[in-house]
Amino acid sequence: MKKNDEVSAVLYDISRLLELEGEEAYRIRAYRKASQSVSSLEGDIEEYYKEGRLRDIPGVGPSIGSVIEELLRTGRSGLLETLKKETPLExxxxxxxxxxxxxxxxxxxxxxxxxxxxxxxxxxxxxxxxxxxxxxxxxxxxxxxxxxxxxxxxSETRIPVFRASAIAAEIMGYFKDCEGLAQADVAGSLRRRAPMIGDIDIVAAAHDPAEVIDCFCNMPITRIVKDRGEHHAEITTRYRVDAKLKIVSRDNYGLRLALNTGSKAHLRELEKRAMARGDRLSKEGFYKGGEEKVKFPREEGLYRALGLEYIPPELREGRGEVDAAAKGTLPDLITVEDIRGDLHVHTEWSDGSSSIQDMAMAARAKGYEYVAICDHSKSLHIANGLSIERLRDQMAEIDRLNDTLENFTILKGSEVDIMPDGSLDLPDDVLEDLDIVVGSVHTQLRQDADVVTRRVINALENEHLTILAHPTSRILGRREPTAIDIDRVIEAAKENNKVLEVNAYPDRLDLSDEHVKKAMDAGVMVSIDTDSHGIAELDYMEFGVNNARRGWATKARVLNTLSTGALLEYIERY
DNA sequence: GGCACCGCTGCCGTTTTTTCAGGAAAAAA
Structure with a gap:
């Protein structure tokens, strides 16, 4: 397999040097694609070469094929060497x-x-x-x-939660075939559904710990075994993220799971709570009256022993959840099952990849009652924003489709740009013909705090606007939020009865969990929407809901838990 | 440069505004 990586690396280097030289984009992309294709190749590339099948590899044609051939024959690439003379790869x-x-x-x-x-x-x-x-x-x-x-x-080595979830699912998938395993759960920040994940923690109980450790260290996605003991192991996956396994006893599984789920702040609160009740909770375990060791096969038992309601993992951040659990005032958290529709999706009319009908069918297949088609407005040229005329055409198309649908409603919407001065990108006479208006800031993201805050508040004061989409415009790991003053925005949303979006797109999660909490504390409604650009992305809802749960969101305060009738009534009223 | 689907070809992501500097790069979904 080493040769595959070597060839892939050379092709990639060529593509980078071509890009530096300003070569035509498609030629650059061709080398990049071929590099990717070789690296994910199942078989040995030398076999392909010997059998004269190099061109069977997707993305490899006559030209790249001869580069690979030269490389395998001589160990060198003339093209790469020539390019390197021109420009340094660094x-x-x-x-x-x-x-x-x-x-x-x-x-x-x-x-x-x-x-x-x-x-x-x-x-x-x-x-x-x-x-x-x-x-x-x-x-x-x-x-x-x-x-x-x-x-x-x-220096940021963490990855967004949706990627960590996929890797964890892969690991749990391999565990299915591990006979020595009794029980396994994802723990740590991933179980708490934190937006960014450092490493993947797994807690397991085993009939045969050695076999389970073996299983873990020999998964196909294991790249390096960093540490391995009788009851723990740590690996680096091929996705360059570390995963840690802890094997714990079955009779105290619940306590171990809780300790490994954290957060530190939450556990500190639990320890304080135990101490105040004359008990002791530490890494060693739980001691009733400070003496008698008590074990908990399930987490619920631990929380009960502390005189607390069960605290869902998403709340375990030391943000007052222990006090609330003691008083019995934990929020009744929103669940994915509560969601009745998606109020922010795109179609091929702007920058999406699916038709209106396909989005509607996919939404209905998820058990929804409605979906709001909110393509971009005219000023967002890069996203093929709709002119007023095209938007009118789309509205007519939606009317036609609705006539064919039973028990499902396609809502006419727009993700209308909030212009730099705070005005909306569509005139009032168009806005009032839409079922729902979702406003977004997409441009001038570096405005000063006061400017961007006023800009957004101005939009919130527009009677036609329903939802403020991705309020801070952050992209996890790539783009900082705007300088917006979220407290003032929440206040303005409250005053104007506007809804703030919890954008479920996995690298947005905007509002953030902390901002959702602020919105909840202020009594502001949120709407959890996927911003889907294709039918597959409707499944992002789960990440939005998880994020909202971290912000203590309840069903009653999430707009798209309403039935179609109640939703339309709500929009009409405000 | 590769590929699909027929011919000797056209498609593969696109378009406009802002910013800094005086034409061109970078950013936005």
């Missing part, structure tokens, strides 16, 4: 930094001979970049800021 790392483009990087490289990220940083710090013709102090500062942000991003 320069590619610079253009990968968001905010520094290819031409700027090349210009700096040619003027100063610098190539690595460190050299660029030095060049910017010593003000050598501002002296290059065509660049100035502003660009120099931009480069420095971009490199700083990049540095911060590199």
């Amino acid at each position: 320069l590619y790392e610079v253009i990968e930094v968001p905010g520094i483009g290819r031409k700027t990087a090349l210009k700096v490289h040619r003027a100063l001979g610098v190539a690595t990220i460190e050299e660029f940083r030095d060049a910017a710090r010593s003000h050598r970049i501002r002296r290059i013709k065509g660049l100035g102090d502003k660009v120099e500062k931009k480069i420095l800021d971009a490199l700083d942000r990049h540095n911060k991003a590199l």
Whole structure:
């Protein structure tokens, strides 16, 4: 298999150098695709070569085929070597930094001979970049800021929860075939459904611990076994995320699961609670009256012993959940089953990939009563935003489709851009003909706090707007939220009876859990919507609901738990 | 540069605005 990786790496390097040179995009993409294809190849590429089947590999044609052939025959690539003479490969790392483009990087490289990220940083710090013709102090500062942000991003080793969930599901799938296993659960921050996950914690009980450890260390996704003991193991997966397994006793499984689920702040609260009741809870276990050791096969028993309602994992963040559980005032959390429709989805009319009808059918198949088609409005050109005329056509199309549907309603909506001045991208006479208006900020994301806050509040004061979508515009791990003052936004939503979205798109989760909590505390409604751009993405709902649960959201405060009639009435009223 | 589906070809992601610098890069879904 090593040869496959080697070939894949060479093809990838070629694609990067071609990109640096400004080669035609499709040629770059062809090499990249071939690289990907070779790396995910099941068989040995040398076998393909020997059998003359290289071109059976998807993305490999005559040209790339001969590059691979040369590589396997001589161990070298003439094309790669020629390209390397022109441009150093390290320069590619610079253009990968968001905010520094290819031409700027090349210009700096040619003027100063610098190539690595460190050299660029030095060049910017010593003000050598501002002296290059065509660049100035502003660009120099931009480069420095971009490199700083990049540095911060590199030290972030966590991954978004939806990716961690998929990896954990894969691990649990392998466990099914492990005979020595009695029981296993995901624990840690993933069980709490935190937005970003550092590593995947798994707690298991075993008939045969050695076999289970073996099983874990020999999974197909295991790349490196970092640590291995009689009752624990730690691996790095091929997704570069670590997974830890702890084998615990069956009779105290519940307590161990709770201790391994955390959070630290939550456990500290539990320990304090135990102490106040004359008991003791620690890593060693639970001691009734400080002396008698009590075991809990199930978590519920532990919480009961502490005189608490059972606290769902999503709430275990030390944000007052233990007090609430003691008083019996924990929120009755929203569940996926409570959701009756999706109020923010796209179709092929703008930048989605499915038709209106397919989105409607898929939504109905999920058991929903309604779906709101909210394609982009005219100003968002990159997303193929709808002109007023096309929007009118779409509304007519939805009317036609609704006539054919029973027990399901397609709502006419728009994800209308909130313009930099706070006005909406559609005139009132269009807005009032829509069933639902979802407003979003997509441009000018770097406005000052006061400007962007006023902008959004202005939109919230528009009588036609129903929902404010992804209120902070954050993209997990990639883009910081806008400088918006969320407290003022929540206040304005309250005053104007507007709904704030919990965008379920997995790298948005916006509102954040903390912001959802603020909205709940303020008595503001939220709507959990997927922002789907195709039928498969309707399944993102689960991540939005999990995120809302972390923010203590209850069914009563989630707009899209309403029936179609109640929903339309609600929109009409406010 | 690869590929699909027939011919010697066209498609593969796109378009506009903002920003910095004086034409061009970067950002937005």
